[in-house]
Amino acid sequence: MFRVTRCVKRVLLLSVFSVLLSGCQSLSGSSGGLMGTGDLGLIVERASGSLLVINTTSHSVINRIEGLGDLSHASVVYSRDARYGFVFGRDGGLTKVDLLTQSIVGRVIQSGNSIGGAISQDGRFVAVSNYEPGGVKVFDSKTLELVADVPATYVRESGETAQSKTVGLVDAPGNRFVFSLFDAGQIWILDMPDDTTSSKPEVTRFDAGKAPYDSMITPDGRYYIAGLFGEDGLSMLDLWDTGAGVTEILPHYGKGEQQLPVYKMPHLEGWTVADGRAFVPAVGxxxxxxxxxxxxxxxDKIPVQGQPVFVMASPDNRRIWVSFAHPKNDVVQVIDSQTRKIIRTLEPGKAVLHMEFTPRGEEVWVSSRDSNRVTVYNTRTLEPVAELDAIKPSGIFFSSRAHVLGL
Incomplete structure (x- = not known):
């Protein structure tokens, strides 16, 4: 019988220790210590095609990831374990990045021009919304292999078949994706199969208003709401009762009533739902x-200093933070959600593009593109607590988004 000597035992222990140490190093940050992903995030540097991996607790930049193509209109969703970010670039690139190793682990150019995406409720699928050639493509989140190609085909009034730009793609309960067809004036539900051996997802189509340009889904996943560029009002679909079809809400909200030039269309994803009320940026x-x-x-109509783009509530819904379109886009205004009065006007820097709250809402990070910085504010005192250098920063996406519907 083979006898394990003391020397052999020592060699085996050293080998195991070496393997464990190697594994620890692969999960470490630039500081060399073990690190989870709960307080990490990504900041898009739109002009250089790069991302900053940041730590929200230490207010620090861990590393920069380069080589992501055109990020002039980029967004990010996260895997269930919050380790991987899926980046949707304007050049049609879908890039999977690892927050722990701060590296690209997969990248595909899946269209000519894309406008965002979503990850399914169970985390198996990543869907991308495309301008060119139109439609939605769905990928396996582990391998980035194509799972489904859904062209957004429709029939024009002339009888000609065409493809529509797709916008407002969100994830919904039941492993569904919902999106709008800008050219067709429709809303589609894409129902992904639970069985991975199933062939195609089921598509349900609804007529909506004219030229839906963006959308949001309420926090409970019930209502999908599309903003309309071609007419007043918005289109709403009750995902609990789709048999009722699309209904019109806020009939006096929209492009048709504008009194001023629209410099930047509001992002409906930035809507705030608080205390049974929706706080909505007014177009124009x-x-x-x-x-x-x-x-x-x-x-109610709350007067603010410019045309609002993002209207976002802190996680406790106590205060509403508003950013603005050019030319008055160097400030952020804070509104008390109960009194509906402006309590502070902040000046983070030139060309404010995005805001992101830490998971429990004690801080908010604000990107200022033309000042090349991100400013961190304490949401209780409304005072700045940190600044980070960044190259033309735009979107800020914390890993806590992995556990939030519709983001």
């Missing part, structure tokens, strides 16, 4: 609209 007006979600009636 210096206002934040307040709607009662029980009947979607307009209950």
């Amino acid at each position: 007006h210096h206002q934040v609209l307040v709607a009662d979600m029980s009947d979607w009636s307009l209950v």
